[in-house]
Amino acid sequence: MTEPLSFELSRPAVDPPRLPEADVAGPNPSDVLPREALRSRPPGLPRLSEPEIMRHYSRMASLNYSISENFYPLGSCTMKYNPVLNEAAAALPGFAGLHPYQDEDTVQGALELMWRLERALCAIVGVDRVTLQPAAGAHGEWTALRMIAAFHHSRKETRTEVLVPDSAHGTNPASAALSGFHVVEVKSGLDGRISLADLESKLSPQTAALMLTNPNTLGLFEREILDIAEMVHATGAMLYYDGANLNAFMGICRPGDMGFDAVHMNLHKTFTTPHGGGGPGAGPVGVKAELVPFLPSPTVERANGHLTLDYKRPQSIGRVRSFYGNFGMLVRAYTYILAMGGDGLSQASQDAVLSANYLRKLVEGDLEMPHDGPCMHEFVASAHNLHENGVRALDVAKALLDRQFYAPTVYFPLVVPEAIMVEPTETESKATLDSFAQAIKEIVAQARTDPQGLHDEPKNLPVGRLDEVTAARRINAYLQGQSEDPILGWKAPSGNPSEEVC
């Protein structure tokens, strides 16, 4: 089943919704504005009645898998249950109805929430201050690197390189490059952990920072983290923590204690703000004292119970987002932390590690495990063993979709061929993990007996595998002016433009 586009459902006979009239004397735009300032034709928006709109979107919703209905073992993404209480909290009129330019005296509750959230995040990751401004993880990475650049600059040092492990998420090198750094890759050793020898050879007086996540993207804890921190700091560089994997160790250990100087956190991963089909998230950044002067402006300050926004920060890297960040997401994360408490967060991380190791054990006979356990909150398997049957990680992923499971992350990290990266999270029951493992077993068995059947999956979804190669070719033709077929948006069939002139 597929759903037509709203544009295709549009009917010219539909009246616009009833909206307020002006009820005051005043001009029309065409009375006072010059003709060339005006739009020549109305925008070609669809025209649908409310019942048609609601059905249209309800049918589209039914085409999605989501955490509310499906197990989502998406490695490095921490797809855990999103408590509905968070949504109720963010919708409170006392939060949702606030204008960002109200006087500080009238938003004390909002500022207090931000201040308390900052304190809680400091306690969880072991840093001195946190900025809540960045809108997402990548935005947080970039913010942290800008602070690190400003720190070195303040010491009259020119450091041009950022070291990034080969197993890192793509946002790491991209954020480093956008901060003006040259990216130098550090290799992983055979045990899946960063190679200290390679790190040593890459560190130099040019090194501004090493970007690391721990546990790394293979789900393995970097045992030698204290040595790594010492090596990095000895060269005068800083250690940056990618918070994608924070769910592994809340209450167990802290990046700040490991020697990290800057830490970003994904509130939409560890702290249960919903992913929304790709955002909005929030990517706060925590820093140690030496980076505090460079935090984005404004910061939230509290003195004698009164909260203020501090804009007088001469060494600040400036502003990275309008207003104060994704406040609605901050409310959700704060609500979650409050409900869980220190005890609940610690338990959550332990359960996440337990779930991952349990599931790893259940499927280790079916898929290759390129690295020894135990793992932390996720593990990376490989479908390389199915290669002789012509079955790839992508086939396993699609076959899982047909069995009502969202697919794990595949082909990442890049250092493992045919990678299948599984992160079950703490909010899934043992029964769910068992049934997922059972599905893997069935798929691997089918790979031996009926590989073609796997190539044809998914069969039970609204569409089968989509031909992205042909789509890419058509997009190229459009972008090169060889085709009018837009592909990247709907376009009215030619000869049928918007019906009238304004």
Added chain:
Amino acid sequence: MLETIGVRSMSDLLVDIPQSLRLESLQLPDGLSEFETMAHVSDLAARNRVYPDRLTFRGGGVYRRFIPAAVAAVTSKPEFYTAYTPYQAEASQGTLQAIFEYQSLIAELTALDVSNASLYDGATAVAEAAMMAHVHNGRNEVLVSGYVHPEYVQVLRAFGEGRGIKVRKDGEPNKKTAAVIFQQPDFLGLLVDPRALTAAAHDAGALAIACVDPISLAILAPPGEYGADIAVGEGQQLGLAPSFGGPHVGFIACRKELVRKLPGRLVGTAHDAQGRRGFVLALAAREQHIRREKATSNICTNHSLCALAAAVYLTYMGPYGLRQVAEVSFKRAHNLAERLTALPGWEPPFPERQFLNEFPVRVPKAPAVVRRLARKGILGGLEVSRWFRELKGVLTFTCTEVNDARALDELLEALAS
């Protein structure tokens, strides 16, 4: 479960963590029941003052608008808000189609070829557009013309610093200029001449970046009509609550010649073996997960759910609903401007310039005026001297379809008292 794994206790699973790093516990209070949690959070919410929609006359980038109930009814569907980025297309057709419709709506509104799937906000959209121009023509300066939102310019500066891009305020574009950035209407609500600004940019070989108010495009010529290369803006007015400044949504659209430099995700159509149409993430080779340090942008998570809200809003309004909203706002703002500038000592600082639904007035004792209005429960004009020293005593007032005729009277009565 421990038995299946083959270990005796949790600590056997944590052996890789050096003992010296292990914590006893977190320095946080224990958890609360749902009832207690909500009571605590509600207390914080109660410590904020919420002005009624109809008595909010403050804008400056975030506006009170009528939000159809259909918007929340769609965005609160868990199938949308608890889904992940649609990497597995076959299991994410709802999200992908919604983004495709959003892209199409933004392209229609701006009259440009292609919109992306969304950015964080208006400020980062301006900055990303400037980066596109820099990558496109290799020039290292962007020119900000006129009263562009000061926070957008601050974010632009912060982004530019990493890339070695200088931000220049006002003056003429030259051969170093990658792009001319202007806002229509500008931060004060006043109209600029986008045709002249676009022509000046193009004469210098620079791109023209128009930062536009999406609702204004029901009335005003869209960027594509006057030849702007990139249109960006803040989509909060398209069905999103003020929420103390976020989350909202940044939009960006461009001519097709620039699409390969467009940041962030893009959704396109594709077909399966049976010829059924579906939607996929397209041109991913531009993005960080493939290109890594050579990507056009580092953006990954964007503001998909906010883009969904904008899509529902625009579909609900349709071309004529959107125009009605824009015209009612226009009429009321002009009615209010006339009445305010009739007050003794209240003067328009730029009397020759036109506006839509936000406008500046120079006011005697502006801070006292704002305080007096607050005492009457009215969120009055915004003091823009906070950012622009030359605009001392200037307040900007905003009117939309939520400020009914009686609310305008109440504002005038409060000022007269």
